[in-house]
Amino acid sequence: MNRNDRSIVALVMLAHGMVHTYELSVPIFVTIWLSEFETINLGLAQFPVNSATLGLVVTAGYGLFGLGALPGGVLVDRLGSRRLITLCLLGMSVSFFVLGVSPSVLAIAAAFLCWGAAASVYHPAGLALISKGVEERGTGFAYHGMAGNIGIGLGPLVAAVLLLFVDWRIVAIILAVPALLAALFANRAEFDETAAVRGATAETDGGTSGSDDPEARQSAESSGGGSKADAGVESWGEFVTESRRLFAGSFVFVFVVVMCSGLYYRGVLTFLPQLLSGLPGVDPVSISSLVPGDLLASVGLEASGDRQLNPERYIYSGLLMIGVLGQYAGGKLTDSVAPEKGIAGAFAGLAILALVFLPVANLGVVPLLVVAAVLGFALFVVQPLYQATVAEYTPAGTRGLSYGYTYLGVFGVGALGGAIAGAILEYASPDVLFVTLAGFAALASLVGVYLSRNASTA
Structure with a gap:
């Protein structure tokens, strides 16, 4: 990687980890x-707090995370990535502080909606x-992807450890601090946002500009992004036109x-932590039964207290950490295998894992740890594959719009x-x-098979 590559990758790794x-x-x-x-009190009506209602609350925030993409x-296509990434980090910091109070x-739903709005711009940016x-x-x-998985694993792990010492509200406030620091870093980072595209366009222009060969000109338009290759989307009419153009092709299958x-x-x-807690051998363990009372007192815990280790939280975090390896494998796979074939195989594996x-997991702790590790790896192999597939099936000038639809x-x-x-x-x-x-x-997986066959006959 050159210096510009390293600067960009450092920023996106930090921001992705925070998200x-x-x-x-x-x-x-x-x-x-x-x-x-x-209960959830809506004034005119009250609803019990259970898996179904909390599922809706969480879906609202996560949904905005996607809808805002x-x-x-x-x-992104109009303002550039740096500005949006900085605002994203600031917004997430404020949201988790609000969550804490x-x-x-x-x-909680309002705070999580604010987080979803702030975080939504990150992936396209x-x-x-x-x-x-x-x-x-x-x-x-x-x-x-690896940095994202480090955040995915470390976030729950840090939260689980902090919960041994303080209330969840304090944990949320503590977690708000790193994003604030990351926003300051994002605002000062220096790099060229379009170095790779400008370099590729310059090479293409040198070989095809002035050519009377329609196929050569078409190839240049395709490599540079086709329609609106450089300007992005600047009006509602262009948004509708570019959206139709995206979904008129194979992007609809992606x-x-x-x-x-x-x-x-x-x-x-x-709900994976909840699911794990009901499996054989995954039972809460009193801290006082594991650590001497004097040592507990030295770190602010009471031997007679009811502080417990919840193994399901650590299994959940470990599963997500193993996803780092999956992300790396998936990213490298895109450089050597057609992403359509990778998608077909990786999702077939996820289907099998869901069934087994x-x-x-019900066979015992060791089988649970093994199948959880495999799930963590497989769950994140697919992400670089579909990210690379989007890049293959969309023009460079509307790449932000393309990734916006992707994360929608x-x-x-x-x-x-x-x-x-x-x-x-x-x-x-x-x-x-x-x-x-x-x-x-x-x-x-079936869609991946279709795309692969379509690509091989094109």
């Missing part, structure tokens, strides 16, 4: 909210920045893949996975949930 630190800390808090709150993608589930500014794009996607990915991702992770997860599918439509999971767990069973998740993955 997912907050995103995946929430399921840790969900287990506490289920026991701390009894589309206007965020439009803003929330007295009710309604206040960060991914467009890599795709247009980094020469070694596949490697950039890989490191970007969009189905990312929706299925989001539904699986959110469906399996939102509970039967294997992943985190907007995908947020429904949390509500679906909550409703299934409340009114059916975990077995039904995992069969449903297998269906999402199977559909994505």
Whole structure:
């Protein structure tokens, strides 16, 4: 990587880690909210706090996280990535501070909606920045994904450890600090946002400008981005035109893949700590039974207190940390294998894992740890694959819009996975949930097969 590549990758790694630190800390808090709150008071009506209602609350914030990606993608093409990434980090910091002082589930919902709005602009901004500014794009996607998974794993882990010492509200306020510091760094970083695209365009122009060959000119337009290759989307009319152009082609199938990915991702992770807590051998352990009383007192805990280690939180965090390896493998895979084939195989694996997860996990702690590790790896292999596929099927000039639609599918439509999971767990069973998740993955795999065959015959 050259200096510009390294500067960009450093920024997006930091910001991506922050986004997912907050995103995946929430399921840790969900287990506490289920026991701390009894009702959701809407004035004219009251609702019990259970998996179904909290699933809707979480879906609202996660949904905005995805829905905001589309206007965020439009803003990226007009304003650039650095400014939006900085605002994203500031907004997330403020939101988690507000979460920390929330007295009710309604206040929690409002704070989480604010987080979703702030975080929503990151993925189109960060991914467009890599795709247009980094020469070694596949490697950039890989490191970007790894940083996200470090945040995904460390966020819940830090939250779980802090909960041994302080209330969840204090934990939320403490977590607000790193994003504030990251925003200051983002505002001062220096790099060229369009170095890779300008370099490629210059090479293409040198070989095709002035050519009377229509095929050469068409190739130049395609490599440079086709329609609106340089200007992005600047009006409602252009937004509609470029959106139609995207979905008139094979991007519509990529969009189905990312929706299925989001539904699986959110469906399996939102209540995973709760699911794990009900498995054989995953029982709370009193800290006083593990650590001498004098040592407990030295770190501010009481031997006679009711502080407990909750193994499910650490298994959940470990599963997510292993996703770092999956992200790296998926990113490297995009440099050597057609992403369509990778999508077909990776989602087929996720479908199989959904079907065997509970039967294997119920065999005991060791089988649970093994299947959880495999799930953590497989769950994140797919992300660099569909990110690279978006880059293959969309023009450079509207790449922000393209990734906006992508994360509208992943985190907007995908947020429904949390509500679906909550409703299934409340009114059916975990077995039904995992069969449903297998269906999402199977559909994505079939679409990957179609794209692969279509590409090979094109």
